Amino acid sequence: MTAHAEMTGPGAVQTAAAPMAVPNRFDFVLGLADDALVAAQRLAQWCTRGPEMEEDIALSNIALDQLGAARLLLTYAGEVEGAGRDEDALAYLRDDREFRNCLLAELPNGDFALTMAKLLFLAAYQVPLYTALADCGDERLAAIGAKARKESAYHLDHASVWVRRLGDGTDESHRRMQAAVDEVWPYTHELFTPDPTAPVDPATLRADFDSVVAGVLAEATLTAPETSWMPAGGRNGVHTEHLSYLLAELQVLHRAHPGASW
Amino acid sequence: MTTARAAVAAVVDPEIRVITIEELGILRSVDQEPATGRVVVTITPTYTGCPAMDVIRADIRRALAAAGHPQAEVRTVYTPPWSTDWITEAGRAKLARAGIAPPDPVRPAGPVPLTLTVRCPWCGSPETEQISRFGSTACKALRRCRTCTEPFDHLKAL
Numbered sequence: 001m002t003a004h005a006e007m008t009g010p011g012a013v014q015t016a017a018a019p020m021a022v023p024n025r026f027d028f029v030l031g032l033a034d035d036a037l038v039a040a041q042r043l044a045q046w047c048t049r050g051p052e053m054e055e056d057i058a059l060s061n062i063a064l065d066q067l068g069a070a071r072l073l074l075t076y077a078g079e080v081e082g083a084g085r086d087e088d089a090l091a092y093l094r095d096d097r098e099f100r101n102c103l104l105a106e107l108p109n110g111d112f113a114l115t116m117a118k119l120l121f122l123a124a125y126q127v128p129l130y131t132a133l134a135d136c137g138d139e140r141l142a143a144i145g146a147k148a149r150k151e152s153a154y155h156l157d158h159a160s161v162w163v164r165r166l167g168d169g170t171d172e173s174h175r176r177m178q179a180a181v182d183e184v185w186p187y188t189h190e191l192f193t194p195d196p197t198a199p200v201d202p203a204t205l206r207a208d209f210d211s212v213v214a215g216v217l218a219e220a221t222l223t224a225p226e227t228s229w230m231p232a233g234g235r236n237g238v239h240t241e242h243l244s245y246l247l248a249e250l251q252v253l254h255r256a257h258p259g260a261s262w
Numbered sequence: 263m264t265t266a267r268a269a270v271a272a273v274v275d276p277e278i279r280v281i282t283i284e285e286l287g288i289l290r291s292v293d294q295e296p297a298t299g300r301v302v303v304t305i306t307p308t309y310t311g312c313p314a315m316d317v318i319r320a321d322i323r324r325a326l327a328a329a330g331h332p333q334a335e336v337r338t339v340y341t342p343p344w345s346t347d348w349i350t351e352a353g354r355a356k357l358a359r360a361g362i363a364p365p366d367p368v369r370p371a372g373p374v375p376l377t378l379t380v381r382c383p384w385c386g387s388p389e390t391e392q393i394s395r396f397g398s399t400a401c402k403a404l405r406r407c408r409t410c411t412e413p414f415d416h417l418k419a420l
Contacts, residue, residue, distance in 0.1 A: 054393065054404070057394060057396045058394070064309070064311035064313070064400055065309060065310060065311050065400065066311070067311045068307075068309060068310025068311025068312070069310050071311075142341070143339075143341035143343075144310075146341060146342070146343045147310055147341070147344075150420050151309060158395055161395075
């Protein structure tokens with residue numbers, strides 16, 4: 001799953017993203033922005049394909065919330081960088097190696113249980129993250145955190161309801177929900193890679209995440225798998241092959257018609 | 263000439279067309295520079311991804327132009343974050359009359375709160391149930407009354 005195809009086909013004469021020393025704050029903000037942007041794109045892929053109409057609307061609404069947070073964070077990341085890139089330039093004109101999202105966000109949706117496992121873990125990370133940001137010294141990040149925290153709490157609630165319902169449901173729903181947790185769980189470790197210089201050190205969010213997730217899994221009669229496999233790399237731009245396909249769909253229109261508006 | 267404040271305050275929310283942006287609590291300030299007459303309006307979104315924001319900005323500029331204030335700028339702020347507690351009493355009454363159950367007061371921080379009872383805006387019965395946690399807009403959920411069987415929107419407490 002982590003195999004990464006180098007995107008240097010014949011004729012693709014691109015200057016590899018110059019490994020210049022970018023300020024740490026830019027990378028941090030970009031990571032959060034890309035988590036939200038990639039999650040939004042993935043969730044939007046459920047639109048018209050939800051298992052029932054209410055869930056179709058729910059997933060699209062959650063995608064919209066993620067997109068809203070992504071736009072604020074991308075705009076701020078562009079200002080921090082100071083190179084004149086706006087939210088569109090950052091969303092549409094970067095290649096996969098320049099994205100800083102966690103691998104969890106880019107994994108394919110799988111079945112509904114897998115999507116709910118992804119959403120549970122992402123929201124259980126974003127809630128304490130945004131809550132901590134709301135109190136951090138960076139005014140802009142604090143404003144975004146205070147705003148997004150309330151929306152993420154609703155996502156967490158929504159995912160928790162489904163994980164409990166499926167886990168503690170029929171034999172088949174339990175089997176599929178457990179399989180989803182088993183598949184996605186290893187990707188959660190990357191979220192908490194320590195970074196003491198960041199406005200909020202991700203490692204400090206682990207206790208909150210563990211406590212919330214343990215509660216939900218217990219009620220859902222599910223267990224977190226015992227595994228030492230901890231895939232990572234997203235924060236450094238080393239992604240699964242799934243991100244390239246996702247970005248192709250996300251970016252094709254903008255790249256085909258640069259600067260188009262309506 | 264209508265004052266700038268009055269013109270902006272009368273702008274109707276494009277998605278919930280029974281309530282003004284002032285009653286919804288998303289209008290933060292209207293300031294006019296005495297020298298130039300230029301108007302600066304500050305608004306805040308209900309949800310970060312609210313797709314109505316562009317329309318609201320355009321509606322504000324249009325209302326100001328019609329009221330004789332062609333020079334206008336609309337700024338968007340995110341802090342302090344909007345809360346359903348900012349919906350005015352008049353706004354709540356209008357929502358209820360339009361069949362949209364107004365939100366409960368937001369509770370103190372704690373575990374994710376769930377609404378316990380939402381009264382049916384049509385018949386007043388407390389016997390209602392949630393059909394969908396997400397509704398026709400980001401800020402609403404869908405419910406149904408067990409007494410009169412009518413479905414209705416509920417503005418989620420945020």
